[in-house]
Amino acid sequence: MPSVRALTDLLKQGFVWRAGELAHGGLPAVSTGFAALDEELPGGGWPAGVLTELLPEHEGIGELRALGPALARLSAQGRWIAWIAPPHLPYAPALQAAGLDLERVMIVRTRNATDALWAIEQALQSNACGAVLGWPGGASRTAAPGFAQLRRLQIAAEGSPALAFLFRPPQAAHTASPAALRLHLQSVQGELAVRIVKRRGGPLARPLLLRPAPVVPVARxxxxxxxxxxxxxxxxxxxxxxxxxxxxxxxxxxxxxxxxxxxxxxxxxx
Amino acid sequence: MAEGRALLACNAAAQALGVRADMPRAAALALAPALRVRERDPALEQATLEDAATWAGRYTPRVSIVTAPRVSIVTAPRASITQTAHAGGLLLEVAGSLKLFGGAAAILRGLRAGAAQLGLAADAACAPTAQGAWLLARAPADEAPCLDAGDLAQRLRALPLQALECDTAALAAVGLRTLGELLDLPRDSLARRYGPALCAELDRALGAQPDPRVFHAAPERFHAGLELPAEVEHAQALLFAARRLIAQLEGFLAARGGGAQGLRFTLFHRDAQTEIDIGLVRPVQDAERFALLAREKFSALALRAPVRKIALAVDAILPLAPASGDLLADELKPAGDWAQLAERLRARLGEQQVGGLAAHADHRPETAWRSAPVGGSGRKPGAKPTAGPHDPRGQRPMWLLEQPRRLQESSDAPCYAGRLELMAGPERIEVGWWDGREAARDYFIARNPAGALLCIYSERYRNDAGWYLHGIFG
Known part of the structure; x- marks a missing residue:
């Protein structure tokens, strides 16, 4: 029955998913380090080979700490983490403390949004990175990438073994995006509330509450x-x-x- | 193309007008008055052959150059011979390279493709003797390599007389057409009548006489130039010429088993020149890599004047770091090459825009990090990082602001998108008096109404001291 086999193959590859069912396909995923989030994400973690959009309500609420465990795991495997057009200086001692190998960190600064998109696409296409963190607005943060540009990135991500994270302003949640996973992040009483705006699978009614690595130790x-x-x-x-x-x-x-x-x-x- | 009174070669447009490559110049001009005749340039021919020899060094270190003969008498050979009669060529001794490159046929294919890449029209043949291969290449008939003496003798017999390097006009005059007919004649009388050179050439071709050759010595540094047929105004169009030079470079590097880490293209304008440097993270031999970087560089280039000539120079030939395979190759191992990615990004964005990070032991946040070359010190990846995840000095913000930002204050509390509340602190630093960038600060961790955790400080010992934002806990 070749036709049936072809369909199961397709389901396995994750290109087709049945509505109401999470796409636990053959997509390689990296555990987020948060059991509650892993459960709700297709593949059981941050998915590789698709674009993941993070839409934090405000910078500094824990959007990077939420990625920390996954990035540390990739770094321990000797894989590269590319930071493209970051809004500030990634602070080396903090990355080290989060478990990242600084020898495997590549910081790319760009002059404008076009260069930033180009660099993200290159990083995804190169297959050299374990994770690509991109701020597609470029240094100016004003130019928002259009649907076609994001679609390019999604296509580049599809052939890539890397986790592809795009950080975008929260207003972007109201516009359509080709990204396969979109998460809105908000701080609620010291915890990080993750609302899944879009995923392959049914929608999620309630936001998840995560507690990323505590910044303030009780003793101090x-x-x-x-x-x-x-x-x-x-x-x-x-x-x-x-x-x-x-x-x-x-x-x-x-x-x-x-x-x-x-x-x-x-x-x-x- | 002409030398003296003789026409040596002509293009298809001239042929359409009835011009043939074996005509006297005057006859050709009579047929096509608009014909543009260019003088043959032996120095350029020699330089081209030397470049090609350097390139061919990738297959064997034993390459010798056969300089094209000068024209003495106008002969009337067959048209197909004419093209090659005045051509120079290369002889490669590949007996020791057959195994490495997968046989003579593969080498022949590589040579033909390579010659096309270098922009040369060439025929290639393979035979057990150098002179035999040369004669076969001068009158190409069969693409398959000839590997034993018996086959060579048979193929040589079938060659037209004009394939010989010796002057064959007198032989043709007595009615001989092929080498076979010539070989059937008694040797003694042949030598007596036509001189010893003819017999010597036949003997060398058949392997009956030794045939020592002088091998070409490749230069220490790579330098190649290309005159453009017309002035080029767009940088993109230069890429085609650049690719030729890069193909040459690859052969040169392969011959020395080395790689290049820096390339310099020089564009010659009418009265100025532009230099374009391409840097690589580590030595590379691959032409595709060079071409990719050249494309990024050239596409970003605005030419200030039309270009007449392009040159490529590489000063240092560095040993290649051999790629080390992994016995237990992991599926998750990066298939791509990070160095290639870094070069690619650098070529378009600029050298300074792509870098790595290193931590530095210092209490001041602004000096506790350093930018480092991508890939850092080359320490074995996966080895333990220098500082563990448990920094005794407490939590550090993921983001550092390039310049501390003075915070607004309202009703005595610092504000950053809302009133801040202090969460932890102080962490007091008092350092830097020794290097003139003294810092005496109390750092606090603060939170704003949106829930963002910030790293702020207040200056001690300063009366107007307010609050400064220095880091953001991403």
């Missing part, structure tokens, strides 16, 4: 008198005589009482 949280509950006046004022944490840069013990009395007068001169 802010002293009580500086905490948000304190009167607002304390925040803007110079927080000069602070009890110093034991592991701060100068690695001195906390100031003695005598030193603390001395400190304000020295500050006045300095």
């Amino acid at each position: 949280s802010i002293p009580q008198f500086l905490a948000p509950a304190a009167p607002a006046g304390r925040l803007g004022a110079r927080p000069a005589p602070l009890p110093l944490a034991a592991n701060h840069a100068v690695d001195r013990p906390a100031l003695s009482d005598a030193a603390a009395r001395f400190l304000p007068s020295r500050l006045a001169h300095g």
Whole structure:
């Protein structure tokens, strides 16, 4: 029965999926490191060979930390991670701390959006990267890529073994995109709420709550008198005589009482 | 093409007018008054042959050049011979290379294709003797290589007399047409009547006499130029010429078993020249790679004047890093070449735009990282990174702002898309007094209403100190 076999082949390759069913096809996927998210993504992780759009509501809410576990896993395999037209400097010590091998990181800066799209396409086509992180707006962040340009990237991604992440502004969620997976990210009370805008499979009603690698360790949280509950006046004022944490840069013990009395007068001169 | 009074070669348009390559120049001009006759340039011929010999070095180190004979008497050979009678050529001793390149037929194919790439019209033949191969190439009949002496003798006998290098006018006058008929004549009288050169040539062709040749020595550095047939105004059109030079370069590199890491194209204008440098991450021998990079460079180029000549130079021939295979090749291993990607991006975006990262031990965030060459130190990938995931100094932001941004303040609290609340801190640094970029700061982790985690600091020891945004926890 060759015709039946052809259909099962197609289903396996992930080019065809049945509505209402997640496409657990032959698409290679890399676990996101979050069990709740893995469960809802076709293939059980960030899918390779398709375009994934991330639409964070605001930068800094954890959009990169959400990728951290997957990128660390790829990096441990010795695969390359290309950052194309990033909006700021990727900070080397932080990447290292997240488990990325800096020797396998390629930073590509571009002058305009056209170059950024071109570079993302090249990186996907080259088959050299484990993950391609692209900010397709270019350095200006104004020019939004059109559907045709995104379609080019999706086609480039289809032949590629890489994870392809595009970071786009949240307003892009309202426009059509050829990307196979689109996630809207928002911070809800310190957790990252992931709303799946589009995936191969049925829609998801509720957003998922993720807790990416905690940034603020409990032991090192802010002293009580500086905490948000304190009167607002304390925040803007110079927080000069602070009890110093034991592991701060100068690695001195906390100031003695005598030193603390001395400190304000020295500050006045300095 | 002409030399002295004799016409040596003509193109199809001239042939259509009745001009034949064996005519005296005056006769040709009488037939086609508009005929443009160019003088033969022996120096250029020699240079072309030397370039080709350098290229052919990829198949064997033993390449010798056969310089084209000068015309002495106008003969009337058959038209098919005329094309090759005045041609120079190359002799390659490939006995030691047959196994490597997959046999004589494969080498012949490679030579024909290569000659076409270099823009030369060439015939190729293979025989057990150098002179035999030369004669077979001068009168091409059969593309298959001739591999043993018996076959060679048979094929030589079938050759027309004009294939010989010796002057054959006198032989043709007595009614001989093929080498076979000549070989059937008694040797003694042949030598007596037509001189020893004729017999010597026949003996060398048949392998009865040794045939030592001088081998071409490839130059130490690669330099090749190409005169363009017409002035070129668009950089894209130069690519065709550049490809020829690149094909030459590949042969040159293959002959030395080396690679090039930097190429320099020079475009010659009427009274100026433009230099285009192409850099590679590591030495490469592959013409396709060079051509790809050249295309990116040329497409971004705006010519300031028409180009008359293009040259390619490579100063350093570097040893190639051999590709190491993996015994347990992993399916997930990158199939593509990262170095190729980096070069490609660099060729279009600029050298400085593509780089790697390195961490540096410093407490100031702005100096705790360095840009590094892509691929870094070449440390074995997968080896343990220098710093573990547990940095004792606490969490670091994924993004660093190139310049710390002064934050607005409202009702005494710093703002960044809304009022910030402090989450953790302070982390106090007081460093840099030794290198003049002193930093005395208290770093805090702050969160804005949208939930973005930020790395902000306030300057100590400064009275007007406000709050600065320095990093974003992506």
